[in-house]
Every structure is written in C-alpha cells, then in structure tokens.
Amino acid sequence: MRTARCHALITIAALALTALATPAQAKPPTTERAVLAPNDGWAAADGGTTGGSAADPAHIYTVTTWAEFRKALADAAGNPSVIRVKGTLDALSDSQGTPLTCDDYAADGYSFAAYLAAYDPAVWGRDTPVSGEQEDLRAASAKNQDAQIKAYVPANTTIVGVGRDARILGGSLQVKDVDNVIIRNLTFEDAFDCFPQWDPTDTELGNWNSEYDNLVLYGATHVWVDHNTFTDGRRPDSEQPYYYGRLYQQHDGELDIVRGSDLVTVSWNVLADHDKTMLIGNSDSAAATDRGKLRVTLHHNQFKNLVERAPRVRFGQVDTYNNHYVVQQSGYGYSFGIGIESQLVAEKNAFTMPTGVSAGRILKKWKDSPVTTANNYVNGKYVDLLAVHNAEVPEETLRPDAGWTPTLRTKVDDPRAVPHLVDGAAGAGKLR
Numbered sequence: 001m002r003t004a005r006c007h008a009l010i011t012i013a014a015l016a017l018t019a020l021a022t023p024a025q026a027k028p029p030t031t032e033r034a035v036l037a038p039n040d041g042w043a044a045a046d047g048g049t050t051g052g053s054a055a056d057p058a059h060i061y062t063v064t065t066w067a068e069f070r071k072a073l074a075d076a077a078g079n080p081s082v083i084r085v086k087g088t089l090d091a092l093s094d095s096q097g098t099p100l101t102c103d104d105y106a107a108d109g110y111s112f113a114a115y116l117a118a119y120d121p122a123v124w125g126r127d128t129p130v131s132g133e134q135e136d137l138r139a140a141s142a143k144n145q146d147a148q149i150k151a152y153v154p155a156n157t158t159i160v161g162v163g164r165d166a167r168i169l170g171g172s173l174q175v176k177d178v179d180n181v182i183i184r185n186l187t188f189e190d191a192f193d194c195f196p197q198w199d200p201t202d203t204e205l206g207n208w209n210s211e212y213d214n215l216v217l218y219g220a221t222h223v224w225v226d227h228n229t230f231t232d233g234r235r236p237d238s239e240q241p242y243y244y245g246r247l248y249q250q251h252d253g254e255l256d257i258v259r260g261s262d263l264v265t266v267s268w269n270v271l272a273d274h275d276k277t278m279l280i281g282n283s284d285s286a287a288a289t290d291r292g293k294l295r296v297t298l299h300h301n302q303f304k305n306l307v308e309r310a311p312r313v314r315f316g317q318v319d320t321y322n323n324h325y326v327v328q329q330s331g332y333g334y335s336f337g338i339g340i341e342s343q344l345v346a347e348k349n350a351f352t353m354p355t356g357v358s359a360g361r362i363l364k365k366w367k368d369s370p371v372t373t374a375n376n377y378v379n380g381k382y383v384d385l386l387a388v389h390n391a392e393v394p395e396e397t398l399r400p401d402a403g404w405t406p407t408l409r410t411k412v413d414d415p416r417a418v419p420h421l422v423d424g425a426a427g428a429g430k431l432r
Contacts, residue, residue, distance in 0.1 A: 031160055031184070031185070031431060032052075032060070032082045032084060032158060032160050033052075033053045033055075033082070033158075034053065034158075034182070034184075035048065035049065035050040035051065035053050035182075036048055036049040036050070036182070036224045036265060037410060039407075039408050039409065039410055040224075040265055040267070040297075040408070040409075040410050041264075041265030041266075041267065041296075041297025041299065041319070041408050041409070042262075042263045042264055042265060042295040042296055042297045042317075042319070042408055043222055043223060043224045043263050043264050043265035043297070044265065044408055045263055045295075045408060046222075046263060047222070048222070049180055049181075049182060049222040049223065049224045049263075049265070050156075050180060050182075051080075051082075051156065051157060051158035051180060051181055051182030051224070052076075052080045052081040052082040052083075052156055052157045052158035052182070053080070053082075053158065053182075054080040054156075055079075055080045055081050055082045055158075056080075059075075059076060059079050059080060059081040059082070060081070060082045060084070061075070061076075061081070061082070061083045061084065062084040062086060062162070063083060063084070063085055063086070063089065064086050064087055064089075065089060065090075065093070065097050066089045066090055066091045066093055066151075066171060067093075067094070067095040067096075067097070069083065069085065069089050069151060069168075070151050073151055073152060073153060073154060073157075076154050076157055077154055078154045078155045078156055078178075079156065080156045080157075081154070081156065081157050081158070082157075082158045082160065083157065083158070083159045083160070084160055084161075084162050085159065085160070085161045085162060085166040085167075085168070085186060086162045086163070086166060087165065087166065087167070088165075088166075088167045088168075088169050089167065089168050089169065089171065090169045090170060091148065091149040091151075091168065091169060091170040091171030091172075091191075092148070092149070092169070092170045100148070102145070102194035102195070105141050105142075105144035105145040105148065105194055105195075106141045106144075106194075106195075107137045107140035107141045107144065108137075109133075109137050110134065110137035110138060110140070110141050110195075111134070114134050115134040115135075115138060115198075116243060116244075118130075118132065118133075118134045118135075119134070119135075119198050119200070120244065121200055121206065121244055124200065125200065126200040126201070126204070126205075126206055127200070127201065128200065128201070129199060129200070129201055130197070130198055130199070130200065135197075138195050138197065139195075139197075141194070141195045142193070142194070142195040142197075142211065145193070145194050145195065146211070149170060149171050149172050149191070149212065150171075150172050150174050150212075151171060151172070151173055151174065152174045152176060153173060153174065153175045153176075153178065153181055153183075154178055155178040155179050155180055155181070156179075156180045156181075157180075157181050157182070158181075158182040158183075158184070159173075159181075159182070159183045159184070159186070160182075160183075160184045160185050160186075161184070161185035161186040161187075161428060161429075162185075163429075164428070164429035165187075165429065166185060166186050166187065166428065167186065167187040167188075167189060167428075168186055168187070168188050168189070168214075169189050169190060169233075170189070170190055170191060170192065171188075171191060171214075172191045172212040172213060172214065172215075172216065173188070173214070173215045173216070174216055174218065175215070175216070175217045175218070175220040175223055176216075176217075176218040176219060176220065177218065177219040177220065178220055178221075179220070179221045179222050180221075180222045180223075181220065181222070181223045181224075182223075182224045182226070183215070183223075183224070183225050183226070183228065184224075184225075184226045184227050184228065184431060185226075185227050185228065185428050185429070185431045186228050186229075186428055187228070187229040187230075187231070187428045187429075188214035188215055188228060188229070188230045188231070188254070189214075189231055189232070189233035189234070190231075190232055190233045190234055190235050190251075191212040191213060191214045191251070191252075192210070192212070192232075192235055192250040192251055193210035193211050193212050193250045193251070193252070194250075196208040196209060196210040196248065196249060196250055197209050197210075198243075198244065205245065205246060206244060206246055207246055207249070208243070208246055208247065208248050208249045209249065210249050210250050210251060210252050211252055212251075212252055213252050213253040213254065213255065213256045214230050214253070214254050214255065215228075215230070215254070215255045215256075216253070216255075216256045216257075216258065217255075217256070217257045217258065217261040217264060218258055218259045218261065219259050219260045219261060219289075220261045220262075220264075221261065221262045221263050222263050222264075223261070223263070223264045223265075224264075224265050224267070225255065225264070225265070225266045225267070225269060226265075226266075226267045226268055226269070226431075227267075227268045227269065227426070227427065227428060227430060227431040228269045228270075228427070228428050229269065229270045229272070229427040229428040229429075230254035230255060230269065230270065230271045230272065230274070231254075231270075231272045231273055231274070232251055232273055232274055235250065235251075236273055237249065237251060237274070237275055249275070251274065251275065251276075252276060253276050253277065253278060253279055253309070254271050254274050254277050254278060255269075255271065255277070255278050256278060256279045256280075256282065257278070257279070257280045257281075257294065257296055257311075258279060258280075258281060258282040258286075258290075259282070259286065259289055259290070260289040260290055260293045260294075261293065261294060261296075262293040262294060262295050263295055264295070264296045264297070265296075265297045265299075266296065266297065266298045266299075266301060267297075267298075267299050267300055267301065268299075268300045268301065268422075268425060268426045268427070268430075269301045269302070269426060269427065270301070270302045270304065270426050270427035270428075271301065271302070271303050271304070271306065271310070272302070272303075272304040272305055272306070273304070273305045273306075274305075274306055274307070275306070275307040275308065276307070276308060276309050277303065277306045277307075277308065277309045277310050277311070278309050278310060278311035278312070279309055279311065279312055279314075280294050280296055280311045280312070280313045280314065280316050280318055281294050281313060281314030281315045281316055281339065281340075281342075282314070283314070284314065284339070284340045284367070286314070286315070287315065287341070290314065290315040290316070291315055291341065292315075293315070293316065294313075294314070294315050294316025294317070294318070295316055295317045295318075296311075296316055296317075296318045296319070297318075297319045297320075297406070297408065297409075298311070298318070298319070298320045298321075298323060299319075299320070299321050299322050299323065299409070300322050300323065300413075300418075300421070300422050300425075300426060301323045301324075301422070301426060302323070302324045302326065302422050302423060302426045302427065303323060303324070303325045303326070303335065304325075304326040305326060305327075305328040306328070306332075306335075307331055307332060307333045308333035308334055308335075308337065308364075309337055310325065310335045310336070311336070311337065312336075312337030312339060312364075312366070313336075313337060313338065313339055313342040313344050314339035314340050314341065314342055314367075315339075315340065315341045315342060316342060316343065317343045317345075317402075317404055318342070318343070318344045318345070319345050319347075319406040319408070319409070320336070320344065320345065320346045320347070320349060321345075321346075321347045321348050321349065321406075321409065321412060322348055322349065322350075322412060322413050322415070322418050322421075322422070323349045323350075323418070323422070324349070324350045324351075324352070324418050324419050324422040324423060324426075325349065325350070325351045325352070325362075326352045327351065327352065327353045327354060327357055328354070329354045329356070329357070332357055332361065333361070333364070334361055334362060334363065334364035335351075335362045335363075335364075336362060336363050336364065336371070337364045337366055338363065338364065338365050338366060338367070338369050338371050338398060339366045339367050339369065340366070340367040340369065341367075341369060342367075342369045342371075343369070343370070343371075343402040343403055343404055344369075344371045344372070344402055345371075345372040345402050345404070345405075345406055346371065346372065346373045346374075346376060346385065347372070347373070347374045347375055347376070347406075348374070348375045348376065348412060348413070348414070348415040348418070349376045349377075349415060349418065350376070350377050350378075350415050350416070350418040350419050350422075351376065351377065351378045351379070351383075352379060352419060353378055353379060358388070358392060359378045359383050359385060359388050359389075360388045360389045360391070360392030360393055361389075361392075362385050362389065363385055363386065363389040363398060364396070365393075365396035365397070365398050368399070369398075369399075370398070370399040370400060370401050370402050370403060371386065371398055371399070371400070371402055372400065372401055372402040373385040373386045373400075375415060376415060377415040377416055377418075380416060386398060386400055
C-alpha cells in the first residue's frame with residue numbers, strides 16, 4: 001500500500017511539474033486570438049495572417065450596435081485589435097439605435113416616381129446614360145446612405161462573432177488598402193442599395209445597377225475570411241419588383257475581392273440565395289493593379305442557390321477545392337467565370353445539380369484564358385467539367401491547364417465526402 005501510494009504521489013508530482021514547465025503559448029488559442037494555420041491557402045504565404053491575435057486588453061472590444069462597431073474600428077487604428085460582435089448590428093440605425101429607412105437618406109427633391117417618369121425608356125431612350133436633376137438627386141441620396149452603412153476595417157484586426165447569432169444587417173464591410181485581417185463567425189445579411197441607378201446602355205434592355213457588397217476586399221492583403229454566412233435574407237431578389245421590364249436590383253456582391261487585393265483565404269463559408277456572388281477582379285482594364293495579384297484560395301465553402309460568379313475571375317491565380325455547389329432549379333447561370341488572364345484551378349469540388357441543369361453550364365468563358373479542372377464530382381459521379389463544357393458549348397471552348405500547381409493546402413478531402421462535410425460545418429455559428 002505504501003509503495004502504491006508513493007508511486008501515485010510521484011506521478012501526480014510529475015504531472016504538476018510538466019504542467020508548470022509547459023509554456024503558455026502551447027495552449028490552443030481562443031477563437032478571437034486564432035491565426036491562420038500554416039499552408040492554409042494563399043493567405044498563409046509571405047508571413048501568414050495573424051489579424052489581431054497580439055491585441056493587448058485595451059484593444060479588445062465587444063460591440064452590440066453599429067455605432068459601437070464603427071467606433072471600435074476607428075479606435076483600433078491599425079493596432080493589433082480584436083472586435084467581438086454580439087447580436088445584430090443594424091447598419092440602418094442611428095447612433096442611438098433608432099431604426100432608419102431609405103427615406104431618411106433621400107435628398108430634398110428626390111422622388112422615385114419622378115425618377116421613373118424622367119428615365120422611362122419610352123421617354124429617355126436606351127442609347128444615353130441617365131443625367132439631369134433626378135439623377136443628381138439620386139446620387140446625392142446614395143451618398144448619404146454610403147456614409148451610414150459602410151464600415152472600414154483597419155490593419156491587424158480580427159473581427160469575430162460571439163456565439164451563434166452574430167449578424168451584420170444592411171451594412172457593407174470595407175477592407176481597403178490594409179494588411180492582415182481576419183473575419184470569422186458572422187452572418188452578413190442584406191447589404192441593399194436604397195437608390196439603384198438605371199443604366200439604359202447596360203445590355204440592349206438596360207439594367208438597374210446597385211452598390212454595396214456585404215464584404216469587399218479592395219487593395220487588401222493577407223485576409224482570412226472563415227466560417228461566415230452571406231445571404232440576402234429578409235429581402236431576396238425573387239421578391240423585388242420590376243421597372244422598365246428589368247429587375248429592380250438592390251444587391252451587388254456578397255464577397256468581392258478586387259483592385260490589387262492579394263493573398264486571401266476564404267474557407268468554410270456559406271454564400272447563399274444571391275445573384276452576383278463573388279468577383280475576383282472587377283475590370284478587364286485593371287491590369288496595372290491586378291496582374292500578379294488576386295491570389296485567392298477558396299476551400300470548403302458552400303455555394304447554394306446562386307445565379308452566377310462563384311467566382312468570376314480576372315487575372316488571379318485562384319485555387320478552388322473541396323467546395324460544395326448546390327445549384328438551383330431555375331435561374332442558374334454558371335459557377336466558374338473564366339475572365340481575362342485568369343488562372344483558375346478547380347479540383348475536387350462537389351456539385352449537387354437538379355434534373356435538367358447540365359454540368360456543361362458550370363464553366364463560363366468570358367475571355368480566352370486556360371483553366372485546370374480535375375477530380376470534380378456531380379451528383380456523386382466524376383465529371384470532366386472542361387470536356388463537358390467544350391462539347392456542349394463549342395462556341396465558348398476553353399483551353400486546359402491554368403499553368404500552375406497549388407501547394408498551399410492543408411487537408412484535402414475526397415470530393416464524394418465534401419457535401420456531407422461542408423454542409424455540416426460551413427457557415428456562421430459552426431465555428432469549433
């Protein structure tokens with residue numbers, strides 16, 4: 001008995017000494033201090049992405065209103081900072097939390113009815129961009145909304161939702177010309193434009209064009225976007241009216257990566273129920289800023305019930321693997337848009353497609369650029385996406401081989417397991 005007791009005491013003492021000797025940094029970081037793992041996509045290159053993981057206590061903020069959120073972003077001012085979002089931040093509310101409406105932003109004299117009357121194609125025509133008093137007042141109204149709903153993220157910042165219901169409603173998060181940002185565990189809902197512009201020259205029939213992405217990266221580097229949900233939520237396009245015979249489009253992108261942004265990893269997000277979902281590069285004429293940049297990794301995301309741009313790529317080396325694409329029955333355009341000087345690699349993705357929607361529509365050629373597709377599965381069966389597209393749409397024949405091989409990957413899953421894995425773990429509220 002004495003010997004057994006001695007052994008037990010020695011074991012307890014050894015464990016205690018081991019615990020004392022273990023350095024604090026060996027403990028796994030909390031969610032708010034998490035950093036991107038080595039080799040986890042392009043954002044892991046050139047020093048990696050750490051966000052606000054080194055924040056001191058003075059630069060850890062908990063916010064519950066849009067006004068508090070924007071103040072915390074301003075106070076952070078590039079110092080390593082963590083901003084914890086609790087509950088819903090409603091961008092359409094004033095500093096006291098009082099709800100605002102589109103009428104609160106309208107410039108004196110602006111009238112949507114007068115706008116419709118002035119620019120009716122039967123009156124204005126379809127050959128000339130709109131101009132004049134009501135267009136000037138629309139632009140002034142839009143400027144008022146812009147000042148309210150945009151929030152600018154500084155460098156060295158982590159923004160993380162607390163719990164399962166953290167949400168940014170009606171706001172547009174701007175990561176502009178900064179480095180080292182992490183955004184996790186948030187629902188981005190309904191960044192809508194109160195004052196879309198009519199452009200009669202956009203296609204033969206004209207179009208309503210809106211501003212405001214839920215999240216936009218503009219000249220940003222080392223950004224990790226993880227376990228978020230993007231949705232139109234309360235205001236789906238399917239419920240919006242038509243004017244001049246065209247959808248009154250009040251949404252732009254869900255997540256756009258543009259204007260020289262670089263070294264970005266987008267992982268375990270849900271992007272759902274939207275039209276123009278994700279641009280990587282937003283102009284054919286942006287070679288001066290975008291060539292050699294726009295290196296983006298997309299993995300383990302769910303793209304569900306989308307019309308197009310999942311993503312549409314210009315210039316960038318984009319690695320898309322282990323994503324699940326759930327295609328809607330009607331209204332589907334394409335998933336991968338192949339644009340000017342793009343180098344898209346699409347490997348080991350899974351597509352769930354309804355009867356009557358062909359896999360030949362997954363790829364869309366905008367400009368002549370090569371693309372690599374390998375080991376992708378449609379409804380549980382291997383499909384050569386490039387071969388099917390070229391056979392079905394010969395007028396848009398795409399060339400094989402994007403010309404590079406991705407190396408910045410962690411665990412790559414069998415594409416047949418991807419639907420179960422991604423649907424169960426992607427999106428806000430599922431961060432473990």
